[in-house]
Amino acid sequence: MKTYLAADVGGTHIRVGRYPVEGTEPISLKRITTHGEGDATDRLINLIEEMLPGDDSVAGLAVAAPGPLDPKAGIIFSSPNIPGWVNFPLRKILENRFHIPVELGNDANMATLGEWQYGAGRGHHHMIFMTISTGIGGGVIDDDRLVLGHRGLATELGHVTLIPEGPMCGCGQRGHLEALASGTAIARYVSEQLKLNYPSSLKSIQYPSAKDISLAAQNGDALAIEALARSGSYIGQALANYLHIFNPTVVVFGGGVTLSGSYLLDPLRKSLARRVMSPAYLADLQIKTGELGDDAGLLGALALVRSLHPLC
Amino acid sequence: MKTYLAADVGGTHIRVGRYPVEGTEPISLKRITTHGEGDATDRLINLIEEMLPGDDSVAGLAVAAPGPLDPKAGIIFSSPNIPGWVNFPLRKILENRFHIPVELGNDANMATLGEWQYGAGRGHHHMIFMTISTGIGGGVIDDDRLVLGHRGLATELGHVTLIPEGPMCGCGQRGHLEALASGTAIARYVSEQLKLNYPSSLKSIQYPSAKDISLAAQNGDALAIEALARSGSYIGQALANYLHIFNPTVVVFGGGVTLSGSYLLDPLRKSLARRVMSPAYLADLQIKTGELGDDAGLLGALALVRSLHPLC
Numbered sequence A, B: 001m002k003t004y005l006a007a008d009v010g011g012t013h014i015r016v017g018r019y020p021v022e023g024t025e026p027i028s029l030k031r032i033t034t035h036g037e038g039d040a041t042d043r044l045i046n047l048i049e050e051m052l053p054g055d056d057s058v059a060g061l062a063v064a065a066p067g068p069l070d071p072k073a074g075i076i077f078s079s080p081n082i083p084g085w086v087n088f089p090l091r092k093i094l095e096n097r098f099h100i101p102v103e104l105g106n107d108a109n110m111a112t113l114g115e116w117q118y119g120a121g122r123g124h125h126h127m128i129f130m131t132i133s134t135g136i137g138g139g140v141i142d143d144d145r146l147v148l149g150h151r152g153l154a155t156e157l158g159h160v161t162l163i164p165e166g167p168m169c170g171c172g173q174r175g176h177l178e179a180l181a182s183g184t185a186i187a188r189y190v191s192e193q194l195k196l197n198y199p200s201s202l203k204s205i206q207y208p209s210a211k212d213i214s215l216a217a218q219n220g221d222a223l224a225i226e227a228l229a230r231s232g233s234y235i236g237q238a239l240a241n242y243l244h245i246f247n248p249t250v251v252v253f254g255g256g257v258t259l260s261g262s263y264l265l266d267p268l269r270k271s272l273a274r275r276v277m278s279p280a281y282l283a284d285l286q287i288k289t290g291e292l293g294d295d296a297g298l299l300g301a302l303a304l305v306r307s308l309h310p311l312c
Helices: A040-051 A090-098 A107-118 A177-181 A183-195 A210-218 A222-246 A256-260 A262-275 A293-308 B040-051 B090-098 B107-118 B177-181 B183-195 B210-218 B222-246 B256-260 B262-275 B293-308
Strands: A003-009 A013-019 A028-033 A058-065 A102-106 A127-132 A136-142 A250-254 A286-289 B003-009 B013-019 B028-033 B058-065 B102-106 B127-132 B136-142 B250-254 B286-289
Touching (some): A003 A040, A003 A293, A013 A040, A013 A293, A028 A040, A058 A090, A058 A107, A058 A293, A090 A102, A102 A107, A102 A293, A107 A293, A127 A222, A127 A256, A136 A177, A136 A222, A177 A183, A183 A210, A183 A222, A183 A256, A210 A222, A210 A256, A210 A262, A222 A262, A256 A262, B003 B040, B003 B293, B013 B040, B013 B293, B028 B040, B040 B090, B058 B090, B058 B107, B058 B293, B102 B107, B102 B293, B107 B136, B107 B250, B107 B293, B127 B222, B127 B256, B136 B177, B136 B222, B183 B210, B183 B222, B210 B222, B210 B256, B210 B262, B222 B262, B256 B262, B262 B286
Parallel strands (some): A003 A058, A127 A250, A250 A286, B003 B058, B058 B102, B127 B250, B250 B286
Antiparallel strands (some): A003 A013, A127 A136, B003 B013, B013 B028
């Protein structure tokens, strides 16, 4: 029986799973920390080694990796949490070592594939996935294919300008969606308002995180509710643009911030409805949260290796 | 010998050409006005009738039509200059009449296909086309395919918000690229500045058009130069977003306003370079003006019918 390997390399953990030809239930799955004894590359190689069966039954491996990367060339341009991975030919390294086909995808695109094949986007041909956590990432399925662009740098959905001279973004530009609506931006906004003596239960926490703010909102804290609404409103504004650009039938949200549920999503829908230029864009549109949680990237890698190395 | 028919229906003219299996030289080509005796549909049908040879040598027909339309369903949602074309099943009507395969594409997407197959985008796999005239339209080739979305409403590249509470757009929303940088927007800006007594050679013209402004810029008029630079700067800002979304290797500009050349394109490039988040997006990028002019849509229709009904 043939099997597939899927790996997800994150800033804190590396996971590798071995899967049968169908379904999302792993035959075996193991998780280690990304940083520890040996560098991240060695740790990944050792974990794959451990997961490989003693025979030649593995039809291929795909790796979901953080940071911009070129999936065709198999090269990671840079990775925020893994210092050595700069113009790093991870695919070649793994292929030379294991003599099996290796595919590479960035984490946001792999999460998109995962939710599309096995999660909230199942059955759709046109999908936008946005992940709202520390940063904002995304991916797009157009006509059953991932939009990648020339070197895999497409669908950076967090890096669209909403306010030309707005707050500084992690990428160095100003006023991007990520700088206005990510978990980091929500926490920054709350901190600023607390400094201005906005009354809030969050006063008791030194640096309230997006998670603290989400909890406070659920307890009725007005500042927390406002901060999430502000983020949702910006996301809705950006999403209106993305509907005009991609005309999808489903938008799937992932990432920690979406746990804020209606505190984020209601203002998002309102802002979207106000900004979209024709009701035609909303007519067949579903807006959902992801079904796969932290497994989206891993299962997306599985979807990738299965689609590129089919066994039939 | 098999041949193809391509039609381009515009607000002022209808053109139909008959073409061989290869090349862009028509066997015959005819142009009539869109409005005249009979309605636009009858005029189109009569012209096609006239262009059909007496045998069954025509392998298919494609029509480039104005306004949003669903290419899969073959339905025109609405057409700004042809009042009767509202949810109009043009494909079915033409198929029933001529008993040949009929394809439909909107004018901006057809111009994209035309420039990609036969013009400035030849040989590229990832291309953005933007047409800057009365309005701003566009199309995108990703991995050798036109991005269409669920009902063909994708890549409305003029309808991205640049200034949230900016000037009113033709679509009813505010602050869209089209409202800030189209030929109409350039003319409006100049008129406003003239009212404020900005000194300019354009004072002598009652309502200076984008073409008048382009000519004045070439004669050194400071207001005209500023108006074109302002437009170019906004387009560059939007284009930075589009590079982050599509990561193309070529951007092709069409439409009358691009005749302004460097008065528009130099500020555009400058603004783009300032706004793009990584030089990687510019590394392999060419920025060009279209090669096909007014033929782009017609030749795009030709490309469409050839690709969907190949003779080999």
